Amino acid sequence: MFDADAQALRERQSDGDYLLPAYDDWCFSRIPGTVADLLGADAGPRLPAEATADYDDVSRVVVFLVDGFGLAQWDGERDRIPFLREFERTGRVTPLTTVFPSETAAAMNTFHSGALPSEHGVVGWNVYDPDADEMFEALPFLRKDGTQPERIDRADVADCESVYPDLAAAGVETHHVTPFPSEETVPHTYDPEDLSTFSDAFAEAAESAADPSYIFAYLPQTDAVAHGEGVDSEAYRETAAETFARVENAIATLAEATDEDDAGETLVCLTADHGLVDTDPERNPDLSETPFDLVSDLRTLTDGTPIRFSGSPRNVHLHLRDDRIEPVSDLLTTELDARVFRKREVLERELFGPAPSPTFERRLGDLVVVHRDLGVWYGDEEPGNLGFVGMHGGLHPDEMLIPFATATLDSLR
Template identity: 40%
Template sequence: MRRDSLADDLADRGDDAYVPPAYGDYGFHRVPNTAFDVLGADTGDTLPGDVFDGVDTDVSNVVVVLLDGFGYDQWRAAEPAIPLLERLADAGTVTPLTSTYPSETAAAITTLHTGVTPREHGVLGWFQSLDALGAVVAALPWTTFDGDPVDEAFPDAPEWADALLDASTVYERAEGVDSAVVEPEKIIGSASDGGLSVGATGIPYYGVADMAVRVRERLEAVDDGAASYTLAYVPDLDAVAHEDGPGTAATRAQAESLAAAVERELVGRLDPAVAADTLFVLTADHGHVDTGGENVDLRGYDPLWNHVRAGADGEPIPPVGSPRNLQLHLEDGTVGRVREAFERDFDCRTYTREEYVDAGLFGPVRAGSADGEIPVRAGSTDGEIPSGLGRAFAERAPDFVCVHASKGMWYADEHLGLIGQHGGQTRAEMLVPFAAARLDEVA
């Protein structure tokens, strides 16, 4: 069963085609917690029970395969050509969820490993300005804006988790569950992986077919009846969609290739007894909007550059976040005039800090928020959370956020030329699938 009417309902919760994150019920941050809940471990907020309508969840193993960039509407378009997707819909339930805000990889993948919102874990976008370094960094690759490794550019830089992360991982909190993360070889052992996989075993792979084999071998090696969670992260489709666009033949071919590998090496060859004891979840962190490659070049846009605030190094802080999640750190008293200029010159929605906090854009502020209500990472600074927002969030929350209706807004050629983009609030970006079925019933 595919729940298209719920997708329409989630999209209609917003206005003017800006879809808000559904943190209160069908939010992406609930995915890992829901998986662990099936295994008897309480790690945080879970999805409504109807995501498992018609699905037998009396299992010992849960496998979550995340296809980066494969939004719900992309699933709908691809399903007739991909037998695995059709069988997942027939054998189980395909529920639409909303991504986090921003609907981008750095925020959402950190959420996938922590089970909390960006407001709680503190990674608010691909690019972040860090006072401790006096520099803008790319969060997940842990590089400077120019692409140099942070550890080389700043030899005294703190560890990734100390610099960026507020929350513990779900693996640390999932008592009694054997957790593993299956990721591309280049990610395993990276700085961000070191912070986000604490409590899980890292398993590298060298191609999507190898990924499916590694997941199969992992499941067949788990002791009978022992609770196991396996996450497989697949970035390939996202990379193609960025360059070619989300609805192109190349992107469709990539989706078909990924599904075929999973079907052949995992669904088709897994020990039947293990398959009958395994819940399979296919999901995504975000979708894509097709910009046509015609994005907004902010170089030379004086209403922005005349008002950006100086950072700890005394240099102006450039826009951070990403092209679809533009975050500005502005001089005192200038937000109003910057907003007026952006809304005059661009088709966009803007938020002041007060507005996006009140709206819970990056995540709701929980009533009476204090240290104990956020699963705080071991080693985090003690003390009261400023204004109930979270330490990392309070440090790097921008003064102003701008979300273009359909384009990217940036100031570097590498990103201005991308056709497929994400990070914003369109339905195409915000809605993602949560497909669940017992693995033996998908075969």
């Protein structure tokens, strides 16, 4: 069943051509609290009760998170992937918004903690922390030259605590099937370049997890292909088909490892951290060129390096010299089909969420630029980013709306 409230959510959260996060109810940020609640634990706010009203006595939750496979992508691939249609028939697909920014570094820190970006302070893929005098990529925790930051610890990238100690305290065993190890859960790693390795890693988790349990499986392949080829490409369609073939196989493996009497107590969920929008690399604006030439307007690190890298091309944080904030805002508003948010407006509108932490406030740009449907970045240093087709991070409905699809294991047999 496809939840009929999709259009209502879209209309309620729309702001012109943009779509704002539904932090108070139907938001990605509430998935960890929902999983915990279903398993008898408390890990923060959950989705409204009707999101899981059909599911009682759950002893195992399995979440497959397909990176970048938003609601628009689900709709676009439904006719080509029978598994999606079958999942809709047997379960339900509830639309949610993701957080802002609609990108993996921010969203996944939220997913593992329940904290909003305004709390954990990961403002995008790229982070500038003035206290540390560092610019770095949040998830790989690397500078642009490939070295690790020296003036900030990895543990301080996100100002939050994970939900997994709370789950463990409630007796819930958590397993992660991901391309990278997890220190706070039982890890089952696989090679993201070879999806065939996912099947063995998931089988290991399914066979070893002792209920009550939570199995989280992360698949980043569709997002990676979309950056280079776009959503409307054969490469993307092939990768999506292979990804969901692996998910379907994993569910079959889960069914084999589960007693028939327990299959009704196992809840299977499919979701995404964000959706995608195809940009036009020929038109993606370059902030280092005319008419912008913004590099000289930027503040610098103590060594004189301009602070270019903060946010992402769909969520650009500009850390500007004080006398350049007003003129740069006017220039960008005139030249771009974009929302140019002042810092005060970001905080007043709670764009990244309420209750901003000191970590978030110091990392927030003087201006935050969100183009309607293009990527905006610095071609002098990272021309490849302007060459991406599929992007995310902004407030386009195709980036912001995601599925939260649920079904019991016995209904999927």
